[in-house]
Amino acid sequence: MKTVDLTERRRWPALIAALLLALPVAAQSVREPKLPIAWNRFYDYDGIVRLCTQLATAHPESCTLSYIGPSEERRPMPLLTISRDVRSADLDSRSAMWVDGNVHGNEVQGGEAAVYLAWYLLERDGELEAITELIDERVFYILPMVNPDGRQWWFEGANTPNSSRSGKRPTDNDGDGEFDEDGADDLDGDGDIVNMRKRVEPGTGSYRLHPDDSRILQRVPQDKLVEWGADYVLLGQEGFDNDGDGRVNEDGPGGYDMNRNWPAGWMPRHIQFGAGDFPFSYPETAAIGRFIAAKPHIAAVQSFHNAGGMILRGPGADTRTSYFPRADRSTYDAIAAEGERQLPFYRSMVIYDDLYTVHGGFVDWTAETLGIISFTNELWNSSQLFSEGAGGVDVWDDDVTHTEKQHAFDDLVMFGDTWVPWHEVEHPDYGTVEVGGFRKMTGRTPPHFMIEEMLHRNAAFCLYHASEMPKLEVVSVDVEPAAGGARYVTVEIRNTRWIPTRTAVAAEKGIGPPDVAVLAGAGVTVVAGGAGADRFDLRDFDAVEHEPARLQLDRGIPGHGSERLRWIVRGQGEFTVTLTTQKAGTITATGTL
Amino acid sequence: MLPRLDFGLGALLPATLFTLALAALPVVAQDDAAPDVPDLANDEILPALAELVRGHPGLASLLPLGPTVGGHDVNALLLTARPQARAPMRGWLVVGGLDGRRPSDATVVLRLAEALLEDEQALAEVLGDGTLVLVPRANPDGAAALLGGNGPIHEQVGNGRPDDRDRDARIDEDAPADLDGDGLVTWMRVPDAAGEWVIDEHDPRAMRKAVRAEGERGTHRLLVESLDADGDGELGEDGRDGVHLDRNFPHLFEEQQAISGAYPLSEPESMNLARLMLHAPGLIGVLVIGPQDSFASLPKEEKNPRRSGFRNSFSAPFEGMLADDLGPLKELQRRFTETFEDSGDKHEVKAEALPGGSFVAWAYHQGGCWPLSVKPWAAPEKFPKKEKENEKGDDAEAAEAGATDPDVAGDEDDTSSASDDHAENAAAAAASDDEDDQDDEDDEDDEDGEEGDEEGDEEGDDEGDDEGDDDEGDDDEGDDDEGDDDEGDDDESDEGDEGDDDDAAADDDAAEDEAKDEDKPTSDKASPVPAAVLAWLDQEHEGAGIVPWAAFEHPDLGPVEIGGLAPGTLFNTPGSVAAEFGTRLAPFVLELLAVMPAVTFEDVEVEDAGGGIFRVSAALVNTGVLPTHTSFGATTGLQRAIRVRLQLSDGAALLNGPTQVLVDRLEGSGGRREMRWVVSATPGDRLTLSADADTVADVELDVEL
Numbered sequence A: 001m002k003t004v005d006l007t008e009r010r011r012w013p014a015l016i017a018a019l020l021l022a023l024p025v026a027a028q029s030v031r032e033p034k035l036p037i038a039w040n041r042f043y044d045y046d047g048i049v050r051l052c053t054q055l056a057t058a059h060p061e062s063c064t065l066s067y068i069g070p071s072e073e074r075r076p077m078p079l080l081t082i083s084r085d086v087r088s089a090d091l092d093s094r095s096a097m098w099v100d101g102n103v104h105g106n107e108v109q110g111g112e113a114a115v116y117l118a119w120y121l122l123e124r125d126g127e128l129e130a131i132t133e134l135i136d137e138r139v140f141y142i143l144p145m146v147n148p149d150g151r152q153w154w155f156e157g158a159n160t161p162n163s164s165r166s167g168k169r170p171t172d173n174d175g176d177g178e179f180d181e182d183g184a185d186d187l188d189g190d191g192d193i194v195n196m197r198k199r200v201e202p203g204t205g206s207y208r209l210h211p212d213d214s215r216i217l218q219r220v221p222q223d224k225l226v227e228w229g230a231d232y233v234l235l236g237q238e239g240f241d242n243d244g245d246g247r248v249n250e251d252g253p254g255g256y257d258m259n260r261n262w263p264a265g266w267m268p269r270h271i272q273f274g275a276g277d278f279p280f281s282y283p284e285t286a287a288i289g290r291f292i293a294a295k296p297h298i299a300a301v302q303s304f305h306n307a308g309g310m311i312l313r314g315p316g317a318d319t320r321t322s323y324f325p326r327a328d329r330s331t332y333d334a335i336a337a338e339g340e341r342q343l344p345f346y347r348s349m350v351i352y353d354d355l356y357t358v359h360g361g362f363v364d365w366t367a368e369t370l371g372i373i374s375f376t377n378e379l380w381n382s383s384q385l386f387s388e389g390a391g392g393v394d395v396w397d398d399d400v401t402h403t404e405k406q407h408a409f410d411d412l413v414m415f416g417d418t419w420v421p422w423h424e425v426e427h428p429d430y431g432t433v434e435v436g437g438f439r440k441m442t443g444r445t446p447p448h449f450m451i452e453e454m455l456h457r458n459a460a461f462c463l464y465h466a467s468e469m470p471k472l473e474v475v476s477v478d479v480e481p482a483a484g485g486a487r488y489v490t491v492e493i494r495n496t497r498w499i500p501t502r503t504a505v506a507a508e509k510g511i512g513p514p515d516v517a518v519l520a521g522a523g524v525t526v527v528a529g530g531a532g533a534d535r536f537d538l539r540d541f542d543a544v545e546h547e548p549a550r551l552q553l554d555r556g557i558p559g560h561g562s563e564r565l566r567w568i569v570r571g572q573g574e575f576t577v578t579l580t581t582q583k584a585g586t587i588t589a590t591g592t593l
Numbered sequence B: 001m002l003p004r005l006d007f008g009l010g011a012l013l014p015a016t017l018f019t020l021a022l023a024a025l026p027v028v029a030q031d032d033a034a035p036d037v038p039d040l041a042n043d044e045i046l047p048a049l050a051e052l053v054r055g056h057p058g059l060a061s062l063l064p065l066g067p068t069v070g071g072h073d074v075n076a077l078l079l080t081a082r083p084q085a086r087a088p089m090r091g092w093l094v095v096g097g098l099d100g101r102r103p104s105d106a107t108v109v110l111r112l113a114e115a116l117l118e119d120e121q122a123l124a125e126v127l128g129d130g131t132l133v134l135v136p137r138a139n140p141d142g143a144a145a146l147l148g149g150n151g152p153i154h155e156q157v158g159n160g161r162p163d164d165r166d167r168d169a170r171i172d173e174d175a176p177a178d179l180d181g182d183g184l185v186t187w188m189r190v191p192d193a194a195g196e197w198v199i200d201e202h203d204p205r206a207m208r209k210a211v212r213a214e215g216e217r218g219t220h221r222l223l224v225e226s227l228d229a230d231g232d233g234e235l236g237e238d239g240r241d242g243v244h245l246d247r248n249f250p251h252l253f254e255e256q257q258a259i260s261g262a263y264p265l266s267e268p269e270s271m272n273l274a275r276l277m278l279h280a281p282g283l284i285g286v287l288v289i290g291p292q293d294s295f296a297s298l299p300k301e302e303k304n305p306r307r308s309g310f311r312n313s314f315s316a317p318f319e320g321m322l323a324d325d326l327g328p329l330k331e332l333q334r335r336f337t338e339t340f341e342d343s344g345d346k347h348e349v350k351a352e353a354l355p356g357g358s359f360v361a362w363a364y365h366q367g368g369c370w371p372l373s374v375k376p377w378a379a380p381e382k383f384p385k386k387e388k389e390n391e392k393g394d395d396a397e398a399a400e401a402g403a404t405d406p407d408v409a410g411d412e413d414d415t416s417s418a419s420d421d422h423a424e425n426a427a428a429a430a431a432s433d434d435e436d437d438q439d440d441e442d443d444e445d446d447e448d449g450e451e452g453d454e455e456g457d458e459e460g461d462d463e464g465d466d467e468g469d470d471d472e473g474d475d476d477e478g479d480d481d482e483g484d485d486d487e488g489d490d491d492e493s494d495e496g497d498e499g500d501d502d503d504a505a506a507d508d509d510a511a512e513d514e515a516k517d518e519d520k521p522t523s524d525k526a527s528p529v530p531a532a533v534l535a536w537l538d539q540e541h542e543g544a545g546i547v548p549w550a551a552f553e554h555p556d557l558g559p560v561e562i563g564g565l566a567p568g569t570l571f572n573t574p575g576s577v578a579a580e581f582g583t584r585l586a587p588f589v590l591e592l593l594a595v596m597p598a599v600t601f602e603d604v605e606v607e608d609a610g611g612g613i614f615r616v617s618a619a620l621v622n623t624g625v626l627p628t629h630t631s632f633g634a635t636t637g638l639q640r641a642i643r644v645r646l647q648l649s650d651g652a653a654l655l656n657g658p659t660q661v662l663v664d665r666l667e668g669s670g671g672r673r674e675m676r677w678v679v680s681a682t683p684g685d686r687l688t689l690s691a692d693a694d695t696v697a698d699v700e701l702d703v704e705l
């Protein structure tokens, strides 16, 4: 059995402290990165794989790269494991954090956020005590691309900011027996899918050009159509009726949602769009499910999405509130409150209550079925484009439309980089139309120069969450005389972090095993034992009826709390108390009778 | 394009396996009259199927469904007369033995297959290009527990999946055991004034619960034959139950219950069945041989189908069926009853209410299939009639002819009081016996429940209350499961279907009849050793299955008695009954094949409007008895709609009307959808109408203008 030696000093801080003494002071003012990576851009599938490879190569002692999957289109899914002595250590004895991103193909920055976290950990290991400690004591499993096919398709295909969340398994979305036969079409071949509008006889349309900005269409009220001479109709996104069924763009690539494919309150398609045929029905979700199920020491989960600036926790549906007992809500609130400080423009929210109902979401599964404290962050909030009042645009003014703000930003800061001006194109069904709009890398993703800030602040939130995984220490081991020659042995074990060794939902729903404390010694006989021992009254503890040497702690050791265990023993010699937990390793205390 | 996987034989069955199967052992002899038809061993099923394939190469083939957790194989028989093996699979799926305690289901299914194949010609006619898939034993791991070869003979509802049932961080460490070395895991009765049980005054070998409300105090505890192997004070609390496959399907799956499995379709056995349906969405219905019975008690109607904001979608799973789908189901029930009456069997069974996670419910609620289930037999709850009473009874029955029999179908209260619950009730009761003071309070609640029951009529006596209360004080997974079932039952009776009043009246009559006969009390249905079952075994089977109580010195409990009933006695259909039932089922299964939907184009009219313009109209008509889709299936969308397309020869052009129509559903027996087009063409041009779908065969019609 692997035990945590509490007396062992952390080697790295001491070593680094020594090094720093020897270095010239100037070295701190210009820090050369060990592995320089540009964080002002996005990377396609191959780019992310390359970064992961570089990280693992540069840090072989503390980082390994493995692959799970492959995806529907046979792309291996790179997974980084980060911890001290990562190849030799018994990782199961350390609390672990799972971090992933990009389950939705178009929500690409989750991938960079995951890689940035890995990079930052490895980059500052040995330099910053907090980071060094995390690598010493914790394990990070980092999967940048849950949906590598969707990611690659978003970069290489003609797409919008919103197309598409899906993976690439061909799916019959319109029920006509054909698969993916009518997606959007890049009519002008410029690599962007934007909007189509068409000019019609004045009074017969439903829009007109904005009087101050002809790039913007203004909806005309029903009773003003003739008076205002409404002369434009909107025809949706670029595309035509590929399959001749009278509908446009109704069955594009894929057409499902892998963040609805997890076995926690899973519902079939007629209740939850995109759910798949059954939980884990996609190769990507199945691969992740297998990996996580085999790593019961995972005690924290973070999933990166875009957008809106949210720190989300479950439940995903109002029928699932019993999976978030009060004690766990306190843990979530404590961590999310710190996150709101780390992430300006982000708000802590509850999925079903503040966003919308999600059946079978990933963090629903990790939180509700596996009992792990789990967050989803929606990265990037377009309110960040302007801080309040800057550029003459009040970000909180509802009268200024989102489109107007986006135009102002594109004009003032991006110099037209993100806008496709309206231009005429021949359409097979509609004749001459105008095509134009914002490119895909707007709205849900930050402009390039704001990417790094987004990545770092979200990594900071992850690191805080990771540091709040349970951490145990022995407070005291006391031996006191009892009547008749027996002795009381009292051991107090403390958890110095927010997350308990067993969450309340795990205890209440019977998820995973309870923590188990065993007192053993060659010359020792255990007469009675129990937890919940009183500090002063030796006779006061919750004696168990059977197996007094083996105490089951159903609720584990609470966050920022302790558990006092007490036994009545006979005999003499050394004894050991071993507390085995699934989420925080094993800790031992010894004493002598 | 990725079409749905094809389950044609060519794709699935390697030639070598085929040969192996054909070369295997001879089929087990069947003898309808023999009272002792043995349950088929796991390794007898493949040879039996292979024998049928060898005897009927034109119709029958083998369909392997894959290995189980415990390393057995599940195999199916595929019957079809379709010319090409790779055509879509349209038809019915018959599944037996999902519940490990019911190895006899395999006898039913195999006997059914044999009976169907006896008249190859008749079968081929109704099959057409349809298919019938028969799975004799879906859970061989569980069956192995009763059939030997997996430790002492014991009841195991689930597959071979290990688990930590009592959540003590130890897996399967305290299983029920064969203490007295007779090869069977039976029961222990322990003299104990703190127990809830007494020896039944009708039969000293039987046990019943003490009626505390009437001042009767328990004298015994009743426990599964077991030790406290892990020293935690609980006896046999973490055994090899495995995952109950019939709780492992997604619809209303009960999470965090070890018996349900880690997640929906976590088990290879259930997944392979589900894939059969997901990949062959032309399967229009399932017939499950097991503890549920859709003929004895029709599924209830969904009263409140909440639609969500999206077209064709709902905000919550249904518990019942859509009213549109209950009509055809009633018709199937009527045909079932008819074919069974023809065979002289009134099919009076009390069946289990539909549990969460069941296969048959999932087949409807996600698969859109007709959800049929049938329970061949239930352990008797009443004492067998003695000779003279028998005569009297016959008279009474004759007098009653035409009236609703209180025991039969439709009485939801009654059917919910599942005799399958015998042993689990007892296990729950026994477990609560063993609990501390806290639970004694709960036990008193039980009494309240029982008191209420006692005051009611005996037929209506529903141990659900009793059992539900046990659950509250009891953490045992299996009990929770049962408790939930009963909650479901209560709902049913509360909601009150149309039939309820009639049934209740019938109950009252029956209660009066019974009350008059003081010598014939009902035995304790919740007991794992019920007096009525002992009496029946004595009378019909010369006492086979009864294990006499024998004294035993128990290491944890001191002097006890071990005995009661052999494992499986209350669940498993007696072999001869199972074989007969399979034969009787055959005419009904032929009906199922005969009533399948089929479409054709009718009333095709071409009107020359002059100037090279033609008006074309046609109707797509369902000539089958069943609708082309269940109403709910048209919503779930697993089975796609019928796609109707119009194609014109070169030179002709469509002026008006759709090029494609998706028809969600056509009612049975003439349900139709009319369509119209205007076409520009020259005489002699051709137009082609086609319809293709999952649930009906493709049709095509060529019209010359």
Ligand SMILES: [Zn+2]
Residues within 6 Å of the ligand: A104, A107, A305, A306
């Ligand atoms: Zn997302």
